[in-house]
Amino acid sequence: MSVSSTGASIQVTLGSGTCTLANPSINVSPSQSQWVLAGSPVNFAVTVKDNDSPACVQSTFNLGDTLPSGWSGVWNATALTLSPGQSGQATLTVTSPTGTVDGFYNVGISATNASSPSYTSSLTATYVISTPVPASVSIATNQPSYSGGQTVAISVSVTSGGNPVSGAAVSVVVNKVNKPTGGTST
Numbered sequence: 001m002s003v004s005s006t007g008a009s010i011q012v013t014l015g016s017g018t019c020t021l022a023n024p025s026i027n028v029s030p031s032q033s034q035w036v037l038a039g040s041p042v043n044f045a046v047t048v049k050d051n052d053s054p055a056c057v058q059s060t061f062n063l064g065d066t067l068p069s070g071w072s073g074v075w076n077a078t079a080l081t082l083s084p085g086q087s088g089q090a091t092l093t094v095t096s097p098t099g100t101v102d103g104f105y106n107v108g109i110s111a112t113n114a115s116s117p118s119y120t121s122s123l124t125a126t127y128v129i130s131t132p133v134p135a136s137v138s139i140a141t142n143q144p145s146y147s148g149g150q151t152v153a154i155s156v157s158v159t160s161g162g163n164p165v166s167g168a169a170v171s172v173v174v175n176k177v178n179k180p181t182g183g184t185s186t
Helices: none
Strands: 002-004 007-009 025-029 032-036 041-049 059-066 072-075 079-082 087-095 103-113 120-129 135-141 154-160
Touching (some): 025 120, 032 041, 041 059, 041 079, 041 120, 059 072
Parallel strands (some): 032 120
Antiparallel strands (some): 025 041, 059 079, 059 103
């Protein structure tokens, strides 16, 4: 800035560095939904992190989805504006059409830098449809009729789709129809 016989005065200005863009990080929770009936809405929480170098300005990341034909996906925010190193979250609500067959379905999710679309990341979550099969109960005794004092053996079978239901809670109530006082026994 100045020079004299006794010294010099200088000013140093450091540059802010070079901005280096990077692909964002993207995560989803849950990565696989609970088993739901067709037509049920499922929320996927999507987290996006801006991985640009600190010298960069804020970036806006457009959020996108790829769904099976006829499905609907609604974002609570379609874009996130983040500073380098910052994370943000949005929710995608996915609904399958009523009547969709049971199975595991892919839900594609992406985050793309709005001003530099070559910087993008994507992942796949899973939407699971499962229609419960109604349970069937059958009851049998060890003989068709009994005399006083005999022991009655009662067998109860619970199945679903032809398969035994393990751990099903069963309760049996026997009505005493030929006793003058009637009553029940469990």
